[in-house]
Amino acid sequence: MRHLRAHRKLGRTTAHRMSMLRNMATSLINASDERIITTLPKAKELRPFVERVITLSRRARTLQGEDTVSKALHLRRQAATFFHAGNTQQAPSTGKRGGPRAPRTAGVAALKRLFDELGERYRDRPGGYTRIIKLGRRDGDNAELAIIELVDNPRETAATSSKAKSATSGKKKTAKASETKAAAGGRRGGKKADSTFEKDSTTRSRGKGEATLGETKDSDKAGRGGSRSKKTESTAAEKDTD
Numbered sequence: 347m348r349h350l351r352a353h354r355k356l357g358r359t360t361a362h363r364m365s366m367l368r369n370m371a372t373s374l375i376n377a378s379d380e381r382i383i384t385t386l387p388k389a390k391e392l393r394p395f396v397e398r399v400i401t402l403s404r405r406a407r408t409l410q411g412e413d414t415v416s417k418a419l420h421l422r423r424q425a426a427t428f429f430h431a432g433n434t435q436q437a438p439s440t441g442k443r444g445g446p447r448a449p450r451t452a453g454v455a456a457l458k459r460l461f462d463e464l465g466e467r468y469r470d471r472p473g474g475y476t477r478i479i480k481l482g483r484r485d486g487d488n489a490e491l492a493i494i495e496l497v498d499n500p501r502e503t504a505a506t507s508s509k510a511k512s513a514t515s516g517k518k519k520t521a522k523a524s525e526t527k528a529a530a531g532g533r534r535g536g537k538k539a540d541s542t543f544e545k546d547s548t549t550r551s552r553g554k555g556e557a558t559l560g561e562t563k564d565s566d567k568a569g570r571g572g573s574r575s576k577k578t579e580s581t582a583a584e585k586d587t588d
Contacts, residue, residue: 354387367395368430368453374494375456375464381495389478389494399428400475403465422461429453467498 356363370392374382384392402425406418430453468475474497481491
């Protein structure tokens with residue numbers, strides 16, 4: 347039975363493993379494209395680690411009541427334990443008193459982005475903030491690689507918006523094409539419209555009892571056919587007399 351086997355040790359001591367997970371969580375949150383490439387076991391261990399701290403930031407956004415500020419501060423301090431602390435020794439790093447402060451560490455920047463941006467993004471999402479994509483084996487040690495990324499990242503949002511724009515533009519183009527066809531050839535476009543659609547002038551002349559262009563053409567054809575038949579009859583009579 348798998349009692350007391352909830353996590354992978356990853357060949358490291360507890361302190362080394364927790365430090366590695368803190369570094370990976372910081373890299374994932376601070377990454378511009380919100381994704382990192384690592385081995386599959388590390389990605390599977392990082393996933394619940396990061397999702398717990400994102401849940402803390404989401405709770406801070408949904409607080410209600412009188413002591414909202416104190417509760418939000420408590421949640422922020424809880425989330426700070428998931429990252430490496432900031433610059434605790436400012437005096438030795440700056441040198442003289444009153445000198446420029448040392449830059450904040452990546453863990454502090456990740457905590458700020460977590461509560462300012464990610465908490466608001468995942469406010470209505472009850473879990474499942476990350477995604478793991480397998481990449482295959484790595485050359486050399488044959489380790490299985492994977493991508494772990496945050497869902498609903500700006501890259502996905504831009505792709506979704508571009509698809510929606512292309513779909514709406516395609517609908518507009520088809521509507522304009524159908525309108526132009528209808529204007530050019532009546533209900534249908536092309537040669538069929540010329541034969542099936544009747545012009546207004548033809549309809550008016552037919553109502554007045556006048557002969558239409560088609561009817562005059564038919565009568566001309568009939569007249570020509572009659573003259574030809576008379577010629578054939580005369581030639582047949584001459585042959586009989588001969």
